Amino acid sequence: MKKLSINGQRIVNEDGSHVILSGVNLVCKSKALGYVEPCDESLFEWFQQQGFNVIRLGLIWDGVEPEPGHYDDAYLGRIKQQVRWAAQHQIYVYLDMHQDLYSQQFGDGAPEWATLTDDLPHVTGDMWSDAYLSSPAVNRALDHFWQNTPAVDGIGLQDHYAAMWKHVASYFADCPNIIGYDMMNEPYPGSSGQQVFGAMIAAYAQNVMGMNEVDMDQLATLWFDEEKKQEILHGMADMDIYRVLMEHAQETAQAFDREVITPFFNKIAESIRTVDPDGFLMLETNYFTNMGVESGLELVQNPDGTIAHHQVYTPHGYDLVVDTDHYEIYNQERVDFIFATHRKVQNRLNVPVLIGEWGAFNGNPATYELTKAVNSIFEQYLWSNTFWCWFEGFQNTPFAKALRRGFPHTTGGVLSGYQYDYDTERIKVEYISSGGETLIYHPHAALIRAEDVRVQGAGAVCQIEIRPYYNSEAGLIAVRAEKGERIITVIAGSSRGRAVDTMY
Structure with a gap:
């Protein structure tokens, strides 16, 4: 397979041809399954037949480093087998260090030894992601990670994480179809995330509910009431209001991007670059940019202060009804706004975009048209993407039929536009x-x-x-x-x- 590199906002191969990557996430979050999706080579043959030429392949920190400084190469070997199956079917791979709610104790991600909660309680909500807002344990564990608090061996949590990534990059160095490293899935700010959410809710209370004095505890309670939450989501259908909410959240969220995530990425990239000097550095954004808060992320810098080469902007984009079946209030205007916001950031950074996650659809018939609409955005912006996420029964869903679309894998020159018509093929x-x-x-x-x-x-x-x-x-x-x-x-x-x- 031809080696890929970056030329401005384009991904190109070694011939200088413009490359569009389109594929799917393959991420196993189950500790019981060893964090490896059960499959064989036939799945990758099927991926190729659907036109997928890239996979975002998940790793879990708990699987890689179950004890401080001790790496499970047997686990990495099972992942490497999937990488090799992908190569046999001309599919590129980028590795995703996945986490949800930071730790395998609450969701997936960090091992128990790297989860420092100070014995605070873990509180859940109706949806898995509610715990970001409700759980003191999750937020304290994240705060310790961002502060690089020492683990039991006296080494900082982030320092462990960087060394772990170096080991991963070294282990996969003999896999030429691996193009890059997604350094952390959807970094969440920890306790400062309450300020981001609070800014949104306060703006909603003032602009929709007409409240001059905002009782944050009362408003938070409304969000965790499923019926009231649906009312709030209906209120957010007004795009003039929605933009205001995103703007109010921007200051705190961008501060986290600039002051925490960017230095963190610099550290992880330095570690990876000691092993792989050319792999793509995939720049994820904080959790709140998924819904359209403009990212303040900066490009990764080398230790000497120069800008590192081969960087790709890899934000996610979901409508607010993600992980629910409330497609009756799915709002395409919101989705358009989210991706238009990512476009603004792309132009500021001047790098290619690969949307790392989108969709998360179920078998609802509406997902066919919704998938087509998002693909049209990718066509308009000439973006690459990986759909979230493969699961058993995926191939029989309405959205899978829409993912199987014509597009230019490689353009012998400079691609200026393309469009696929599903009706006429x-x-x-x-x-x-x-x-x-x-x-x-x-x-x-x-x-x-x-x-x-x-x-x-x-x-x-x-x-x-x-x-x-x-x-x-x-x-x-x-x-x-x-x-x-x-x-x-x-x-x-x-x-x-x-x-x-x-x-x-």
Whole structure:
């Protein structure tokens, strides 16, 4: 597989061709399963047939370092087997050190020895994520981590975490399809997260409920009442109000990004870079940016103060109804706003975007259209993405059918736009050709005839090859066109495959 690198806001391969990555998360949070999703090579063959060319592959700190300074290479070996299966099917991988509620004691993530709660109680809510706001134990454990409090061996928690990442990068150094490192999933501020949430709720009370004097305890109680929470979510459907709420949360959230996450990423990146000087540094954002709070994250710096190379902005994006079945109040305008906010941050940082998580859909029929709508955003911004998340039965869901879409894996030149029409199965790719090979995934590549390919433009000449995947109707359409502006249109109707129409 060709090595990937960064050129401005584009991911490119060693030929300089523009690469779009689209795939899925594969993350096992179960300690009982050893933090490894039970599967075999056939799953990765299926991923390839769906057009997935990247996987965000989860690691759990508790699995990697069950005791201070002692690493479980047998666990990492089971993960490496999945990495190798991915490589056999031309799928890139980036490693995600996953956590939810910081620790395996509350959700998944840190081992028990790295979970310092000062014996505070753990309080849960109706949804798993409520504990970020309700649990003193979770917040105290996070505070200790961000303060780099020493573990039982006298070594700081963050120092352990950095050394653990160095070991991981070294262990996977012989896997060329690993492209990068997602240093921590959805970093949460700890106790200062209460201030971020409080700013949102206070703004809601003033702008929606007309309260001049805000009783935070009363408002927090409303949020944890499921019926009242739905009323609040309905109130947040007004985008003018929603923007105000996100703006009120911004100051505290951005301070955490600048003053805590950025130095933390600098430390972890320095550790990884001693082993892998070129792997992508995947820049996650704090938990609250998932809903549209603008990130204040800064680029990773080297120890000498220079900007580290090969960085990718990898935020997440979810509507407020995530992890529920309340699709009747799903708001596409909110989703558009969230990703438009990420776009602002991308332009500030001037790096590529790979949306690390989105979706988290269930089998509700509405998820087909919702998935199409989000994919259209990725097309508009030319972003890469990994959908959350693979689970048993995934392939039979409505959203899985929408994830199986035509898109350009590799563009021989500079991609300027593409669009897939689900109804006609037609894909249009616009680019400035460098003369290199363009590879377009299509769900029905085997039905497309090379003789239907036409190239228009002064002196334009192209070569076409149809490359179906083994035992599948899906595959790649390879186009090599002369230099210049090109538009490739691929048409494959449901009744018969025909035509790749390449025009200037």
